[in-house]
Amino acid sequence: MSTQSPGATCRLVRVAETERPGVTVFHGARPLPALAGDTLLTALLCNGVALRRSEFDEGLRAGFCNMGACQDCWVTLEDGSRIRACTTEVQDGMRIRALDGP
Amino acid sequence: MSERAPAVLIVGAGPAGTRAAETLVAHGVRPVVVDEGLRSGGQIYRQPPEGFSRPASALYGFEARKAEAVHAALAAVRESIDYRPGTLVWNVEGGVAQTLGPEGVGRIAFDSLILATGAMDRVIPFPGWTLPGAFTMGGAQVALKAQGCAIGEPVVFMGTGPLLYLVAYQYAHAGARVAAILDTSSAADALPVLPGLLWGGRTFAKGLWYMTWPRTAGIPVRRGIVPVAAEGEGALEAVRYRDRRGREHRVACTGLGIGYGVKSEVQLAELAGCEMAFDPLAQQWLPEADGDGRARDGAVYLAGDGAGVAGADAAELRGRLAALAWLADHGIAVDRGERARLRAKLRRIMRFRDALERALPVPFHLARALPDETVICRCEVITAGEIRQGRALDPAELNRAKAYTRVGMGRCQGRVCGPAAAQILADARGCDVAEVGRLRGQAPVKPLGIRAGALAAVEDNSRAASI
Ligand SMILES: Cc1cc2nc3c(=O)[nH]c(=O)nc-3n(C[C@H](O)[C@H](O)[C@H](O)COP(=O)(O)OP(=O)(O)OC[C@H]3O[C@@H](n4cnc5c(N)ncnc54)[C@H](O)[C@@H]3O)c2cc1C
Numbered sequence: 131m132s133t134q135s136p137g138a139t140c141r142l143v144r145v146a147e148t149e150r151p152g153v154t155v156f157h158g159a160r161p162l163p164a165l166a167g168d169t170l171l172t173a174l175l176c177n178g179v180a181l182r183r184s185e186f187d188e189g190l191r192a193g194f195c196n197m198g199a200c201q202d203c204w205v206t207l208e209d210g211s212r213i214r215a216c217t218t219e220v221q222d223g224m225r226i227r228a229l230d231g232p
Numbered sequence: 233m234s235e236r237a238p239a240v241l242i243v244g245a246g247p248a249g250t251r252a253a254e255t256l257v258a259h260g261v262r263p264v265v266v267d268e269g270l271r272s273g274g275q276i277y278r279q280p281p282e283g284f285s286r287p288a289s290a291l292y293g294f295e296a297r298k299a300e301a302v303h304a305a306l307a308a309v310r311e312s313i314d315y316r317p318g319t320l321v322w323n324v325e326g327g328v329a330q331t332l333g334p335e336g337v338g339r340i341a342f343d344s345l346i347l348a349t350g351a352m353d354r355v356i357p358f359p360g361w362t363l364p365g366a367f368t369m370g371g372a373q374v375a376l377k378a379q380g381c382a383i384g385e386p387v388v389f390m391g392t393g394p395l396l397y398l399v400a401y402q403y404a405h406a407g408a409r410v411a412a413i414l415d416t417s418s419a420a421d422a423l424p425v426l427p428g429l430l431w432g433g434r435t436f437a438k439g440l441w442y443m444t445w446p447r448t449a450g451i452p453v454r455r456g457i458v459p460v461a462a463e464g465e466g467a468l469e470a471v472r473y474r475d476r477r478g479r480e481h482r483v484a485c486t487g488l489g490i491g492y493g494v495k496s497e498v499q500l501a502e503l504a505g506c507e508m509a510f511d512p513l514a515q516q517w518l519p520e521a522d523g524d525g526r527a528r529d530g531a532v533y534l535a536g537d538g539a540g541v542a543g544a545d546a547a548e549l550r551g552r553l554a555a556l557a558w559l560a561d562h563g564i565a566v567d568r569g570e571r572a573r574l575r576a577k578l579r580r581i582m583r584f585r586d587a588l589e590r591a592l593p594v595p596f597h598l599a600r601a602l603p604d605e606t607v608i609c610r611c612e613v614i615t616a617g618e619i620r621q622g623r624a625l626d627p628a629e630l631n632r633a634k635a636y637t638r639v640g641m642g643r644c645q646g647r648v649c650g651p652a653a654a655q656i657l658a659d660a661r662g663c664d665v666a667e668v669g670r671l672r673g674q675a676p677v678k679p680l681g682i683r684a685g686a687l688a689a690v691e692d693n694s695r696a697a698s699i
């Protein structure tokens with residue numbers, strides 16, 4: 131199962147602050163371009179990648195409150211630790227598991 | 233983490249926490265200031281990460297000067313306080329705050345607590361609201377303010393409250409495409425409370441400006457609407473709503489900001505032993521405090537939107553007043569004239585806030601009318617129908633319904649679904665919302681990521697929820 135949307139993709143659209151240095155994060159094996167200072171939520175959603183699959187239905191999830199309150203945006207890093215994507219700033223080379231949920 | 237018990241612990245470095253800290257420092261007290269955020273400023277004056285370049289005028293608009301003043305106030309006392317950014321307080325109990333910060337879990341002992349924990353968006357679910365692309369209004373604002381991003385292209389904003397028009401304006405101003413502003417309140421709601429609104433003075437004038445501005449920019453504003461559904465295959469593609477006459481419309485969008493005002497973050501206040509009382513206007517249980525923010529004599533003080541929503545200007549005043557109350561209660565001389573002035577200013581704002589809440593009323597009835605299959609709890613996908621079954625419970629109280637349906641048991645602790653769940657349960661039972669009680673705050677107030685360092689200590693605490 132992939133966290134890439136089957137139909138429409140959810141995308142954040144950059145409208146400002148695009149002059150920052152570029153970094154790369156990996157979603158599974160796939161390198162995604164991001165900018166220093168992005169949160170993980172921003173980095174993934176700017177690339178049209180949803181964050182996770184709900185454990186309780188088939189829905190994809192892509193965060194909701196963007197401020198650490200709703201807990202909708204947990205992603206699993208390659209080392210198995212889970213972090214909140216909306217409050218974690220990306221680091222160059224960060225690796226996120228592409229599969230999530232059961 | 234800490235060796236010696238510091239006297240005062242302030243939780244929150246938004247406008248309220250910042251002014252509280254500044255006031256204490258001015259009287260020779262050195263508080264510990266903890267904030268989950270990496271940078272001070274709280275929600276309204278949130279600061280972008282390092283390396284962002286937009287000036288304050290672009291980020292905060294009319295409020296740029298206030299934002300800069302609040303940031304400067306914290307910077308000025310930085311060396312005179314024990315400031316711990318990036319640190320969550322996840323429990324308070326018996327004079328100790330349990331924290332999770334850059335160095336893992338820790339404990340901070342305190343004699344007094346000033347809680348300035350702020351607010352989050354109030355949400356009323358509707359069919360399709362869990363689709364990727366739907367965000368809270370505040371979330372949409374954070375994307376823009378702190379990340380330079382729009383939540384979609386184009387974006388629809390739906391709900392009510394001052395943020396509806398403000399965020400739409402900020403988006404359009406930043407060059408994002410806003411397809412529509414859908415407001416559940418109507419102009420008629422404002423008429424009876426017009427005298428109260430005039431107490432707002434400049435704030436009211438700005439509000440009116442934000443509300444009329446979209447028309448001149450050609451952005452459709454629809455008032456008195458009823459949300460029908462968000463729809464899309466895998467992600468958001470459109471929003472459907474009914475207009476005042478009951479006709480249905482569909483607006484294509486890939487981003488949707490939803491919000492019905494904001495609600496107080498009260499979990500820590502509850503854990504700290506504050507009495508909770510039902511506020512009929514906000515339809516929320518709020519910690520009780522006197523006009524200066526004294527909640528439990530000498531021990532717990534409340535400031536800012538965490539103690540009932542009154543906005544950023546009030547938050548600054550309430551931060552100062554709470555600190556002055558603490559000082560006075562601990563035998564430190566304070567300027568009485570200053571306190572009287574702050575209280576008078578606050579009273580004026582409160583009159584305006586009260587009128588504003590009535591002018592842009594929260595349509596709680598929409599939650600009551602949701603179809604059975606609508607997802608209410610997005611954490612665990614619990615529907616309105618499942619919550620309605622809770623009416624057979626005796627007593628039909630929210631914590632019983634929680635045990636029974638798991639609503640409010642998910643990772644967010646009912647922060648998102650709680651208000652709607654209470655409305656639905658009360659409606660199914662035919663009783664007042666106050667009668668179904670509230671979801672009690674529990675530690676940890678937010679899930680602790682299971683990171684190596686945190687793990688051992690978390691296991692120690694049997695009540696720590698796993699994520
Ligand atoms: C997303 C969002 C956007 C908003 N935007 C606007 C706006 O543009 N204009 C406007 O007038 N109002 C806005 N508001 C309303 C806002 O609540 C107030 O204007 C103002 O920010 C209140 O100030 P405060 O100091 O009471 O709380 P806040 O500014 O919310 O500050 C509270 C602080 O406490 C911290 N905190 C909370 N709980 C914990 C914990 N357990 N451990 C550690 N730290 C904690 C938070 O990280 C936060 O920094 C917004 C609210 C939200 C939720």
Ligand code: FES
Binds near residue numbers: 215
């Ligand atoms: S999006 Fe709500 S906690 Fe991250």
